[in-house]
Amino acid sequence: MPACEGVHAEGHGARARCLPEPWMCRVFHVDGSLRDIRALDVTRAEWIAVLERLRAVADETEVEHPYPRLDPVRPGVAELFRAWADEPEGEGTSFAFRVRFGAVWFFALPFDEEEIEFSLVPDDVVDAAGVTAVLRFLAEVAGASGRRTVLTAETVRYDAGLPTLLSHDPAAGLTSSV
Template sequence: MSNCEDVHAGEHGARARCLPEPWMCRVFHIDGSLRDIRVPDVTRAEWIAVLERLRAVADETEAEHPYPRLDPVRPPVADLFRAWADEPEGEGTSFAFRARFGAVWFFALPYDEEEIEFSVRPDDVVDGAGVAAVLRFLTEVAEASGRQALLTGETVRYDTGLPTLIAHDPTTGLTSRL
């Protein structure tokens, strides 16, 4: 039996969704909201470690920022955080960071130094390769931060009552769906 559950119009036209397991259809249900990969209660050093790891392992990364003194193409991650959080030129601004694994893009617009948050569009997860990209990204974020990474529905701020869809714990090496 096929797990093709729906057809939707994506940025490149209509595509059938063929996810490997039925439960994945629920996790990546196209409902108009994003999915977030979050790591609550982090330090700036953990944020920096995550972005540097992503630069090393992702198929592609991009950074955009409004800070004139920084390299416009590949600014050092520590400098992005310093300009954003510590210097007057960063007041009221942020930067964007995107990483691509396979065909799936993950993006962050840091607004809180104490919580890592990346978003992913569920309509970009159309097959087993897309699911694998999400699981790999989740694992890379957890391993780089040294903390449990959570895939949740879209939120403004993590709430302990918010259902976690998938989690990776770097201390045990286990990925679980909850």
């Protein structure tokens, strides 16, 4: 039997939150914090591959950046990274990259070229379709980067001692939960 919670009027209108498995309730427990999806020890090329893959398969993507010479709506991903990391105009700045799978939005504000990090709001995962969107996103990031990708509770920096809520290993093609 699905684990259903009451209606969340402020975030979901008349939509009830109904997650079909207990592990889903633990992973996406609404506690006021974000969930982070990370791939570690990546290169710029892997970052670029991930963002280009997400642009190709997501339902919607959005980019915001402060770089006047780049296309304001759909700048090239490699150009974004070059402006951010290599050019004087990028010093002390970043860009925002948002991706939607189904009803769930994932967002990144790159601050470290060696670690891919996206965040999501667990309140957005209201049903099995939302969980499927998160699992698909996790697999897409892992597949495009070629790196094990993990979902953790919100943190400033990843530490291997943190509990991993979900992970996807692209080499094995396996996703595991808590």
